[in-house]
Amino acid sequence: MNIAFLGIGFMGFPMSRRLCEAGHTVHVWNRSRDKAERVAPFGATVHDSTRAAVAHAELVISMLENGSVVSDVLFAPDTGAAEAMSPGTLVVDMASIKPREAREHAARLCALGMAHLDAPVSGGTVGAEAGTLAIMAGGNVADFERAQPALKVLGRSTHVGPHGAGQLAKLANQMIVGITIGAVAEALLLCEKGGADMAKVRQAITGGFADSRILQVHGQRMVERDFAPRARMSVQLKDMRNALATAEEIGFQAPITRLFEELYADAIAHGLTDLDHAGLFVELARRNGMPYPSSSAETPHDLHT
Numbered sequence: 001m002n003i004a005f006l007g008i009g010f011m012g013f014p015m016s017r018r019l020c021e022a023g024h025t026v027h028v029w030n031r032s033r034d035k036a037e038r039v040a041p042f043g044a045t046v047h048d049s050t051r052a053a054v055a056h057a058e059l060v061i062s063m064l065e066n067g068s069v070v071s072d073v074l075f076a077p078d079t080g081a082a083e084a085m086s087p088g089t090l091v092v093d094m095a096s097i098k099p100r101e102a103r104e105h106a107a108r109l110c111a112l113g114m115a116h117l118d119a120p121v122s123g124g125t126v127g128a129e130a131g132t133l134a135i136m137a138g139g140n141v142a143d144f145e146r147a148q149p150a151l152k153v154l155g156r157s158t159h160v161g162p163h164g165a166g167q168l169a170k171l172a173n174q175m176i177v178g179i180t181i182g183a184v185a186e187a188l189l190l191c192e193k194g195g196a197d198m199a200k201v202r203q204a205i206t207g208g209f210a211d212s213r214i215l216q217v218h219g220q221r222m223v224e225r226d227f228a229p230r231a232r233m234s235v236q237l238k239d240m241r242n243a244l245a246t247a248e249e250i251g252f253q254a255p256i257t258r259l260f261e262e263l264y265a266d267a268i269a270h271g272l273t274d275l276d277h278a279g280l281f282v283e284l285a286r287r288n289g290m291p292y293p294s295s296s297a298e299t300p301h302d303l304h305t
Helices: 012-021 033-037 050-054 067-075 099-111 124-130 141-146 148-154 165-194 198-205 213-224 233-250 255-269 277-287
Strands: 002-006 025-029 059-062 090-093 115-118 133-138 155-161
Touching (some): 002 050, 012 025, 012 124, 012 148, 025 050, 090 099, 099 115, 099 233, 115 141, 115 165, 124 133, 133 165, 141 155, 148 155, 155 165, 165 213, 165 233, 165 277, 198 213, 213 277, 233 255, 255 277
Parallel strands (some): 002 059, 090 115
Antiparallel strands (some): 115 133
16 A cells, blocks of 8 residues: 555654555655654655655555644645545544544545544554554444555554544543553552562462453552653543543543542642653552652653553
């Protein structure tokens, strides 16, 4: 396929590289050209504008920061990529944005003669490198099938409903992740405060009903006090707030998510913005007067979102 990839960050780089290695023709763009240049050795063509990147693409993949950035890249006057796309071009937005924003983008693209899928991912840079991302797609089934030659290179994709449904699934993922991190952190800290060996407790309950990927991965980070940012606290807070905004829009009460939104907000207010979201452990330790590291913000290497 002739693919344009917009946004070559922590996730966009390994994803676009895999598409090149799979034999697709890939055109890339990033606001900072030097990041896009990293894909050139793998066969990608680097462009200085989004319009140049998408001019001949049949599939456009975006992996950008948030909904407003996606909107600007697609629709900004004089620079928006949508105006340069050919009729029938399929836009696959893999950023994590609000469901409402995804539906709005889909409507605008469809009005211009293009197609749209919202297809956020879970699995982080490890999944992006290995091609094992969990991809949650919303939109028309025919468009989902049309995107498969690219999506199957990136991971396991599931069609979950109409436009916006992919973002709903991603919000569900992030709610579960954010809440479970808090549960694991609080439980392990309780054990340590009470005199048990936190590492041994984690080992003991692994494999039981309380086991989870969060206990295994983030629980180990807590034991090791390793809060280098794989997914920053600030991103987790954004996700919780997006979930609450969506809940309010559809008249749904989400008291557990609201509680954890407040906890992540407090952690950020206490200077933990750039820690991994497992660093909620640090905020809960602070509340209990327990020793904790003040910072461990190294280079991200395992983004989960």
